[in-house]
Amino acid sequence: QVQLVQSGAEVKKPGASVKVSCKTSGYTFTDYFIHWVRQAPGQGLEWMGWINPNNGGTSYAQKFQGRVTMTRDTSISTAYMELNRLTFDDTAVYYCARPDCSSTSCRNWFDPWGQGTLVTVSS
Amino acid sequence: DIVMTQSPDSLAVSLGEGATIYCKSSQSVLYTSNNKNYLAWYQQKPGQPPKLLIYWASIRASGVPDRFSGSGSGTDFTLTISSLQAEDVALYYCQQYYSSPYTFGQGTKLEIK
Numbered sequence: 363q364v365q366l367v368q369s370g371a372e373v374k375k376p377g378a379s380v381k382v383s384c385k386t387s388g389y390t391f392t393d394y395f396i397h398w399v400r401q402a403p404g405q406g407l408e409w410m411g412w413i414n415p416n417n418g419g420t421s422y423a424q425k426f427q428g429r430v431t432m433t434r435d436t437s438i439s440t441a442y443m444e445l446n447r448l449t450f451d452d453t454a455v456y457y458c459a460r461p462d463c464s465s466t467s468c469r470n471w472f473d474p475w476g477q478g479t480l481v482t483v484s485s
Numbered sequence: 486d487i488v489m490t491q492s493p494d495s496l497a498v499s500l501g502e503g504a505t506i507y508c509k510s511s512q513s514v515l516y517t518s519n520n521k522n523y524l525a526w527y528q529q530k531p532g533q534p535p536k537l538l539i540y541w542a543s544i545r546a547s548g549v550p551d552r553f554s555g556s557g558s559g560t561d562f563t564l565t566i567s568s569l570q571a572e573d574v575a576l577y578y579c580q581q582y583y584s585s586p587y588t589f590g591q592g593t594k595l596e597i598k
Binding site for chain 2: 397406407408409421423424457459461462469470471472473474475476477478
């Protein structure tokens with residue numbers, strides 16, 4: 363079955379960077395984009411951007427432009443999200459999620475999701 | 486950006502009764518060329534990731550019980566649970582995938598009365 367398994371929780375200091383991984387299985391990694399969505403404690407869902415594992419192309423929400431980098435390693439079917447210059451407001455659970463894609467396009471509802479990675483920014 | 490607004494923020498319903506959650510988008514998410522509404526609904530339980538319930542505004546995802554149904558078009562949408570079960574206690578979110586950035590409603594908390 364399709365699975366997205368994320369790396370473990372992280373604690374970082376303000377100004378540091380964090381890199382979260384999302385290891386996929388059960389499907390051809392390069393056939394589906396990977397999106398990243400975050401959820402601050404007790405808050406709603408915030409879309410961050412996507413990566414096309416086939417060619418490494420990316421698109422980021424304007425809020426995160428210049429601070430986020432999404433990459434992938436096709437040899438191990440894993441996507442990564444790196445967020446720089448962390449602030450306390452970046453404390454959140456970060457999710458990777460897969461849209462519904464055909465050979466020509468994607469419909470950007472998300473199923474399945476990774477289990478989430480808690481990133482805590484604390485001094 | 487398309488702003489998604491859900492109502493109510495929280496809802497308490499008796500077991501076996503129906504529940505309705507509303508979602509309004511700041512602009513239409515109906516793509517006229519294919520007559521599809523680019524609107525999804527998710528359920529999120531504590532400590533879990535969101536789970537897809539509905540896409541194209543009214544199509545149930547695989548394995549979703551038929552007591553869940555979605556309706557609406559353009560800017561106004563509803564998620565209806567026909568007969569509330571204890572396991573339906575959760576947060577519910579709508580999401581538009583009409584245009585980037587793909588935005589979510591603020592969530593509706595569904596509880597048992």
